[in-house]
Amino acid sequence: MVHFGQGLSIANGMGLAKKISNEKGYVYCLVGDGEIEEGQFYEALMTMNKFSLSNVILFIDKNNLQIDGKVEDIKSHRNLKKKIESFGLYTQEINGHSFDEIKKAINKAKEAKMPSCIIANTIKGKGISFMENEVAWHGKSLNDEEYKQAMKELEENDYEIN
Amino acid sequence: MKSTRKAYGEFLVEEGKKDNDIMVFDADLAMATCTNMFKNEYPNRHFDIGISEQDMIGTACGMALSGKKVFASTFAIFMAGRAYEQIRNTAAYSHVNINLCATHAGIAVGEDGPTHQCIEDIALMNVIPTMKVLCPADDISTKKILKFCLNESGPKYIRLGRSEVPTIYNDESNFKLGGSNVFGTGTDGTIFAVGNTVGIALEAKEELAKQGKDFRVVDLYSIKPVDRNTIVNCAKETDILVSIEDHSIIGGIGSIVSNVLCEEYPKKLIKIGIEDRFGKSGNYKELYKLFGFTKEHIMENFNN
Known part of the structure; x- marks a missing residue:
């Protein structure tokens, strides 16, 4: 808004x-x-x-x-x-x-x-190897392949939310 | 004789007495915009945000989004000019119920000169999606227009003036969103006017009557939505069409009337307004003469 x-x-x-x-x-x-x-x-x-x-x-x-x-x-x-x-x-x-x-x-x-x-x-994009601290991802969306990769990494890293 | 800004100050005091939800914002111009009249009565509901108009619009919108009835004021140049994107993206896009009451519009500002004379605000506000644009011609219409604004949702821009103008309406006069008021039924010509120029147009109408020419004057106080039917009817019923406004002829009421005519009843319109130039510093009456906002200039156009 x-x-x-x-x-x-x-x-x-x-x-x-x-x-x-x-x-x-x-x-x-x-x-x-x-x-x-x-x-x-x-x-x-x-x-x-x-x-x-x-x-x-x-x-x-x-x-x-x-x-x-x-x-x-x-x-x-x-x-x-x-x-x-x-x-x-x-x-x-x-x-x-x-x-x-x-x-x-x-x-x-x-x-x-x-x-x-x-x-x-x-850290912008934290938990996703190809996104972390990469300015290119400021305003871009994921394609299908990138989306799968990103979700896989987040699951594997068991990204901590404490 | 009373300025529309003074009528605005009086309106705020009258309504503020009845309704505790009325909140007023200003940006270090409370004396000039007349919101100080409200401030004197209800200091807890008046917020002077200082010389920061963009922040004032945002803060006022936050207050409005919390359910308060909000009026925000500064000079037209700092409202429609400096805070343009805040009005567009914060107020209009989010459909905030807010009354943007901009004073000191047009070259009638006088001595403060071109930096303070907003001659583009009608154009700037008119083009914003969903924005309603209103411009009263005297003290009575100011109060009546503000009154219906209180019950209209969404963002509204109300163009007010610095200088005193004659009272042309009475307590029985009616105003509504999308309306206009027609003075006379003459068929020789129509003068479309708004704000300060309505009084001048009425003077011209009288002078023309002395010459045996019967003109009508249309007060286009609701600039958006505009009264298309009346514009078209005047084009059908009268021979000559003139518009007069203390605003740039680019994007002002002349342009708005032209658009309607072009779409519905093509006919020539003579536009009196500020050509593609800035205003000047000087006494308001002298400036009006210089820029052609006089009954004499209107008559020249008709006589030619």
Whole structure:
């Protein structure tokens, strides 16, 4: 539904609506580390801070890939955690492939009672040998043969979801 | 005399009193857009997002998706211009119930000059799938149009002005989506107008009457959907057709009327509007003279 760079603004609006109606619950927003090159994202970080939106939890899927190559080559974030922190967000960095770490980070974010961000380090295409960290797979679909191979690898590796 | 933006501010206060779900967004222009009138009464339901229009549209859409009745405002240039893709992809594609009330449209902005004079917003908004586009001509129609917008689903763009305009309607006047209002039954010619230019067209109609020419004026306040039947009937019933708008002639109401005529009843249309050029900085009345938005200029076209 949401186009790149625009998600956090919408999540903030939903968080604001909850806040003004005294509704409980959290709004989760997932963005990629490429799309946050868009300026609107930083406008939204300021909005999140202005309205103290502690009911919005922002995830950044940091896989360091965007269409033209590596994020660090196209427009590096340098120290992403420090940058997000400077907008007044409680910021954690975790292994995005660990459900356990995700769960713990969400709990800590809720306890922080302030706008928060979880930077999830991930490997794009994880668990499939020919896809892992390959920028070519950013926006491509599998043919029948590739699909069979991918499913076989995921089953063989008994890809861990803890 | 009252500006449509002021009528908008009054509408927000009146409706905000009755309905706690009305939420208003602005982007550091609350004084100018008149949303500060609402802010003064209901500060908890007014959100100033700062100078970040793209974020304002997104945040306002998030609020609307949560079931609130949302109005978002800034100048037309920063709404239809800067936040175009946010309006298209976030508001329209997701069919968000939102009222985008853009003020300071057209060269009537005056002294702020071409960077602030949006002369393309009708074209930009009209082309977005499912977007409804409305432009009131006075204070009464502003309130009546906003009122029916509250009950219309989906995204709506409401074009409002900075300058004071004469009141031409009364409490009995009716407005509906896809409607128009026709002044007079004259068969010598039709003047299609919208927003600020409706008052000017009515002045021209009076002047022409003094010369024994009976014209009608059509207020095309519902730009999309547009009142096709009225356009076609006017083409059938009157000799000369003219459109006048404080907007580019490329993609404005002149183009919209032309499209309808071309499809249903081909006939020549004289378009008065801003040619393929930018506005200028200056007093609004002087600019209107310079760009030909006067009764005299309309009459020249008829007389030629």
